[in-house]
Amino acid sequence: MARIEIEHLTKMFGSRIALEDVSLSLEKGQIVGLLGPNGSGKTTLIKTLNGLLTPTHGSVRINDMTPGVETKKRVAYLPDRTALPEHMTTLQLMELYADFFADFDRQKAEAMAEDLGIDFNQTLKKMSKGTKEKLQLILVMARKADVYLLDEPIGGVDPATRDYILKTIISNYNEDAVVVISTHLISDIESVLDDVVFIKDGKLVLHKTAEQIREEDGKSVDQLFREVFRC
Amino acid sequence: MEWFFKNGIPIYTQIIDEMTMRIASGAYAPGDKLPSVRELAMDAGVNPNTMQKAMAEMERRGLVFSERTSGRFVTQDENVLRKLHEDLARTYLSELTEKLQKIGMDRDEIRNVVDSWLAEDNQEV
Numbered sequence: 367m368a369r370i371e372i373e374h375l376t377k378m379f380g381s382r383i384a385l386e387d388v389s390l391s392l393e394k395g396q397i398v399g400l401l402g403p404n405g406s407g408k409t410t411l412i413k414t415l416n417g418l419l420t421p422t423h424g425s426v427r428i429n430d431m432t433p434g435v436e437t438k439k440r441v442a443y444l445p446d447r448t449a450l451p452e453h454m455t456t457l458q459l460m461e462l463y464a465d466f467f468a469d470f471d472r473q474k475a476e477a478m479a480e481d482l483g484i485d486f487n488q489t490l491k492k493m494s495k496g497t498k499e500k501l502q503l504i505l506v507m508a509r510k511a512d513v514y515l516l517d518e519p520i521g522g523v524d525p526a527t528r529d530y531i532l533k534t535i536i537s538n539y540n541e542d543a544v545v546v547i548s549t550h551l552i553s554d555i556e557s558v559l560d561d562v563v564f565i566k567d568g569k570l571v572l573h574k575t576a577e578q579i580r581e582e583d584g585k586s587v588d589q590l591f592r593e594v595f596r597c
Numbered sequence: 598m599e600w601f602f603k604n605g606i607p608i609y610t611q612i613i614d615e616m617t618m619r620i621a622s623g624a625y626a627p628g629d630k631l632p633s634v635r636e637l638a639m640d641a642g643v644n645p646n647t648m649q650k651a652m653a654e655m656e657r658r659g660l661v662f663s664e665r666t667s668g669r670f671v672t673q674d675e676n677v678l679r680k681l682h683e684d685l686a687r688t689y690l691s692e693l694t695e696k697l698q699k700i701g702m703d704r705d706e707i708r709n710v711v712d713s714w715l716a717e718d719n720q721e722v
Contacts, residue, residue: 397644529642536638536675557608557643577607578645586604 367430369394369513369544374424377410377568384570385411387424394512395541397558399576399587400548402565403595408548409446411565412515415546416443428513439468442511446518446548448498454489456484456501463505475508482530483555496523503531507538514545520554532558556587564594598624598642608643612651620660620671621681627673631661 370392377385385407392398402408404447413419414426416434428437451457456479463470479486482500490498495497499522516535520528535545536558549555556562556576571594577586583590598619602611631652632640634679638648652669655661659677663669672678697707 395646532642533639536642536645537635539635539638557641557647558601560644561645576644577609580605580607584605591605 368392368427369429370546371427371430372411372415372424373426375414375421375426376410376423377407377419378413378422384568385414385565388565388568388570389424390563390570390573392544392546392561394544396548396560397535397539397545398557398561398563399552399559400546400563400565401550401552401587401591402548403550406565407568408565409517410568411444412443412517412546412548415513416515437513440512442467442506442509442514444503444506444514444516444519448490450490450501450502450505453489455489456486459490459501463508467509468553469510470505471508471510475504478504478508478534482527496527499523500527500531503534507534510540512543514543516545516547518549519547520549520551528554552591553588554584557573559587562587564591566595598640600643609647609651609654612641612643612648613654616651616655617660617681617685620678623687625671627671627678629671630667631669631671633668650682 368391370390372388372390375385375388387420388407388411400408400411410419414421414431415420415428417437428432429440431437433441433568447493450462454462460472460475460479463475464472476486481503483499486502486503490501493501503519506516520531520594523531532555535547547559549553559576562572562574562576562579563570574582579585579587579590585593600615602608616625625631630639634648635645636653637652638645641648650662655667656663660672660681661669664673691703694707697710702710
């Protein structure tokens, strides 16, 4: 059974087509890069997988279930913008996550927060943009989920933190989970990816392993991306 | 130790090259226990499946072997290690001769220039 099964998914916003006839099956044990330029439909796809948006046509299944209460227990989602209450401190947010998610490993979250020098008593409101992103990623990665949906996890952080985040993703790798990372910062993450999915104007244009791209195309994922999406 | 990956070449083959080099140079000595796949993957910043694939291929080539419970080790087989050094030497020599031929040198000239290079006492070898 695929962890994520998308069949002929179309999503319209009014008359605008955000996703058009996307079919994609993702197995466990993979780190998948969901790559596309701004506005290509990455966030729409992730929100649909997470049940925040519903398909106009077609279907989305997580662990063979329609996204809903049950799948949210198994899906760790990092949204593309802060969705947490700004007045809460690191410590309070960890308590919130521990309350909400049975699979949240608080010790792990605290250890990661210490590694990144995050103040446990600071409120989200007072944190820099980068620190906020780090904390949110920690909360998400400290869950032991079946599916991780990371929408632009490395966009707003410095290169050293980026390395730490990628190492965190690698060290958290488990063969029962699938990790989907959406980004346009491809060269930073491409060595971490098993599979690469390109979407362009709401359509899926490529689904290959990263090693296949290097072997068959003789290119880095980043080089291929620049070709496919040349403006 | 630092890892560098080139564009457009499968990462697992680059890992094999790097690890082979580390074994040949003694950075990992015969019989040394290697870090776990996960640790190596983190260190190199690569996908754990890719690192696993590289390790499996190195095992197939006899450069490393795994003990079911205690991990993966560098081979102590002298024949394998000798062959490793020979293979690497041949690779480097073919690169060198190819470059020298490209600038128009023939076999004798190459032999002479290598000899005189080695004879210069300011060299490390």
